[in-house]
Amino acid sequence: MENCIFCKIANKEIPGKIVYEDDLCLAFLDLSQTTNGHTLVVPKTHYQNILDVDKEVLSHLIKVTKKLTNQIITNLDAKGANVLTNANEVAGQTVMHFHIHIIPRYNETDQIKIDFTDRSQEVDLDNIFNIVNILFYCLFTLQDMLASL
Ligand code: 5GP
Numbered sequence: 001m002e003n004c005i006f007c008k009i010a011n012k013e014i015p016g017k018i019v020y021e022d023d024l025c026l027a028f029l030d031l032s033q034t035t036n037g038h039t040l041v042v043p044k045t046h047y048q049n050i051l052d053v054d055k056e057v058l059s060h061l062i063k064v065t066k067k068l069t070n071q072i073i074t075n076l077d078a079k080g081a082n083v084l085t086n087a088n089e090v091a092g093q094t095v096m097h098f099h100i101h102i103i104p105r106y107n108e109t110d111q112i113k114i115d116f117t118d119r120s121q122e123v124d125l126d127n128i129f130n131i132v133n134i135l136f137y138c139l140f141t142l143q144d145m146l147a148s149l
């Protein structure tokens with residue numbers, strides 16, 4: 001896609017520190033280096049994010065991500081990693097080409113903070129469960145109906 005920075009890195013139109021590449025994807029160091037070794041795994045084909053990526057491509061990317069995460073942890077002597085993807089601006093996505101972040105973790109004072117606020121006392125979990133469940137039920141029933149046509 002025109003004017004997409006990650007398409008340009010994938011097509012070698014602009015440089016990237018590429019640490020892995022195959023037919024479907026590549027992985028390169030994130031410029032920001034939130035922690036040392038911060039890496040992005042990116043499909044060569046342009047998809048906006050996890051919400052529209054082809055499921056075969058996604059499955060390949062996850063396998064590559066697992067392998068690379070283990071390698072990065074070993075090579076950099078990290079203690080673990082955050083593996084995450086942002087979908088749409090509201091979730092912090094700034095580059096609209098699907099990518100998975102591998103962020104190696106060294107200790108609790110790393111310069112990355114992922115904080116899950118505990119809202120369990122404020123919400124009605126049964127109500128949320130029912131809403132989510134009904135939506136899934138409708139979606140899968142519709143998919144089954146369409147598949148049988
Ligand atoms: P997002 O916020 O969309 O999940 O993450 C986008 C990431 O891409 C950011 O962590 C940012 O540092 C990284 N990034 C943005 N532009 C470039 C670039 O030109 N090259 C590389 N290697 N990383 C980039």
Ligand code: ZN
Binds near residue numbers: 001005006047096
């Ligand atoms: Zn792109």
